[in-house]
Amino acid sequence: MKENQKELTPSIFRLKETNSTNVYLHELLERGEASEGTLVVADYQTAGKGQVGNKWESDAGKNLLFSIMLEPDFLPANRQFLISQITALSVKKTYDNYIGDVSIKWPNDIYYQEKKICGMLIENELSGMNLNASIIGIGMNVNQEEFRSDAPNPVSLFQITGKEYDREELLKHFLEYFFYYYNSLINGEEEMIRTAYRKALYRGTGYNLYKDKNGQFEAELFDIEPTGHLILKLHDGTKCRYAFKEVSFVH
Ligand code: BTN
Secondary structure: OOOOOOOOOOOEEEEEEEOOHHHHHHHHHHOOOOOOOOEEEEEEEOOOEOHHHOEOOOOOOOOEEEEEEEOOOOOEHHHOHHHHHHHHHHHHHHHHOOOOOEEEEOOOEEEEOOEEEEEEEEEEEEEOOEEEEEEEEEEEOOOOOOOOOOOOOEOOHHHHHOOOOOHHHHHHHHHHHHHHHHHHHHOOOHHHHHHHHHHOEOOOOOEEEEEEOOEEEEEEEEEEOOOOOEEEEOOOOOEEEEOOOOOEEOO
């Protein structure tokens, strides 16, 4: 056992319905009613938030929708991507208990083959140069039979295997991995986390098609910087550096 283990026993808020678990947790935080490890789980969200202002689709009682708060005050703001990395790894490892072919699509979508099985929305609050609070919202597709929104390529565990799953069991797995990785981070094991993340990446090897503001091109995934920037390497060896949304994978 390492010297700096945090024993996080989450205080859990279980809700039948809320607008968004991220919003609910923000409100708890503002009222001083949340501490590190506070967890909000909902059966249904009336206004589930996706990335870049999108809505997150989930039928009532079908999927695992939750937000958890960390207070990583030891983490400089320019290394906040580590929170994304430990979260993505924990989700991937959770799904690995049930299916193969799960990968992390940079920066933090979770994919089954060519389809998105989980999304996360991480909202960080800074205090000076460090992180003050991190609200980590996760939508894991579990038992949904059909997706109706215009999201490009969603998939659930049920659609993959034809079986229904116990959402509580998935949550339990997630929390075990998540606190393991969070404690590793507290203990300075950043390289282990970065290596595990790099290994788990979607299209992590070989040349693949990408698209940026200048059009389509072939490149191989070279590295992910500690800031979270993606480094692609072209056939002639040139390296290109991208922030989130500056480049996309071509399917
Ligand atoms: C994405 O667009 O990929 C991010 C989706 C994040 C959805 C989850 S569901 C639980 C939590 N509460 C929200 O309102 N959003 C996140």
